[in-house]
Amino acid sequence: MPKLMNSKQVLVTGGAGFLGSHLCDALIADGVDVICLDNFFTGNRHNVTHLLDSPSFELMRHDVCFPLYVEVDEIYNLACPASPIHYQHDPVQTTKTSVHGAINMLGLAKRVRARIFQASTSEVYGDPDVHPQREDYWGKVNPIGPRACYDEGKRCAETLFFDYYRQHRLLIKVARIFNTYGPRMHPNDGRVVSNFIRQALHGEPVTIYGSGEQSRSFCYVSDLIDGFMRLMKTRDDFIGPVNMGNPNEFTMLELAEKVIALTGSKSRLIREPAPIDDPRQRQPDITLARKELGWEPKVQLEEGLTRTIEYFDQILTRGNNPD
Ligand code: NAD
Ligand code: UDP
Numbered sequence: 001m002p003k004l005m006n007s008k009q010v011l012v013t014g015g016a017g018f019l020g021s022h023l024c025d026a027l028i029a030d031g032v033d034v035i036c037l038d039n040f041f042t043g044n045r046h047n048v049t050h051l052l053d054s055p056s057f058e059l060m061r062h063d064v065c066f067p068l069y070v071e072v073d074e075i076y077n078l079a080c081p082a083s084p085i086h087y088q089h090d091p092v093q094t095t096k097t098s099v100h101g102a103i104n105m106l107g108l109a110k111r112v113r114a115r116i117f118q119a120s121t122s123e124v125y126g127d128p129d130v131h132p133q134r135e136d137y138w139g140k141v142n143p144i145g146p147r148a149c150y151d152e153g154k155r156c157a158e159t160l161f162f163d164y165y166r167q168h169r170l171l172i173k174v175a176r177i178f179n180t181y182g183p184r185m186h187p188n189d190g191r192v193v194s195n196f197i198r199q200a201l202h203g204e205p206v207t208i209y210g211s212g213e214q215s216r217s218f219c220y221v222s223d224l225i226d227g228f229m230r231l232m233k234t235r236d237d238f239i240g241p242v243n244m245g246n247p248n249e250f251t252m253l254e255l256a257e258k259v260i261a262l263t264g265s266k267s268r269l270i271r272e273p274a275p276i277d278d279p280r281q282r283q284p285d286i287t288l289a290r291k292e293l294g295w296e297p298k299v300q301l302e303e304g305l306t307r308t309i310e311y312f313d314q315i316l317t318r319g320n321n322p323d
């Protein structure tokens with residue numbers, strides 16, 4: 001049977017990453033054809049090997065910084081390293097991926113008249129003075145600090161999306177994603193959920209950066225992917241930006257306690273210096289997503305952590321990839 005037979009063709013950039021691979025799963029289940037594009041910088045082909053036999057799935061190695069000519073109906077643009085240690089590893093490349101990647105994917109969308117979704121981020125709000133964050137808050141971002149390659153890259157990508165919308169009438173959908181976690185997170189990505197679970201499972205000290213009183217709001221991956229697909233299906237004149245995240249907010253100390261309790265670990269807490277420009281607080285106001293997408297997260301932290309711990313336990317202690 002020839003590959004890619006369904007009526008709708010969907011391109012997912014960054015499709016072999018954490019979020020991208022879950023999105024590919026959900027799109028295939030929804031009955032569309034998926035082209036999964038990735039340069040495997042932080043993503044991993046193991047995340048999508050279970051899809052390789054599907055006649056609706058195609059995996060393509062490509063860097064979004066270079067032009068791409070394919071015929072598709074929808075584009076989800078997720079390509080970009082997302083964790084601080086990954087995006088700070090080669091900051092120039094991070095900005096290029098966000099900016100050149102957006103230009104190329106927008107150029108592609110313009111040529112084939114595809115709908116295009118952008119995975120933007122709560123980092124556009126920086127270290128926010130307004131709490132919780134609403135979409136009309138312009139943010140407080142340091143343009144020259146070590147996080148700027150990511151924050152400003154994503155802000156510039158939003159600018160490009162809105163200019164292509166105004167100038168070329170493109171059908172854009174911009175989501176501002178807040179911290180999301182779940183199976184297939186990279187165990188060494190340095191993000192707080194993966195660090196704490198890995199450390200707790202190995203009985204190593206759990207690293208609290210700074211006071212531990214800084215807060216984040218954690219969304220489970222299946223909720224987020226449901227939100228992405230709802231956003232793509234909204235009426236043409238709903239373009240975002242729209243916050244997507246779980247509004248339940250926790251301090252890093254509270255998160256550490258939960259992970260230690262759920263893993264039954266004997267790990268203790270140790271303090272390490274706070275990273276430069278580490279946002280003190282973050283919580284999405286999701287009023288707009290509730291109203292326009294009829295969406296809100298369903299999976300709460302303990303349940304999501306339990307599933308994520310199960311996954312990490314499989315890959316770290318038993319060497320299995322559960323997929
Ligand atoms: P991830 O690192 O697992 O996925 C990113 C994917 O993009 C990887 O597979 C990577 O190999 C690929 N990639 C990177 N540069 C590329 C390039 N130049 N060309 C092609 N592919 C490239 O991270 P994730 O958590 O799945 O994040 C996906 C998207 O969502 C990113 O754009 C990220 O900024 C955004 N986001 C994620 C979160 C979160 O909490 N996970 C929060 C806000 C925004
Ligand atoms: N582009 C692409 N695939 C396409 C069409 C365009 O990768 O199918 C790239 C192209 O290389 C260009 C960018 O998208 O650099 C922006 O395209 P656009 O048409 O907006 O601008 P222009 O080609 O005029 O620079």
Ligand code: UDP
Nearest residue numbers: 084190191192193195207208209214252278
């Ligand atoms: N953090 C921590 N210990 C770790 C990793 C992170 O205390 O081992 C803190 C970090 O300083 C930040 C929060 O957890 O305040 C979330 O960090 P992460 O890198 O996951 O995401 P982001 O800062 O991009 O929201």
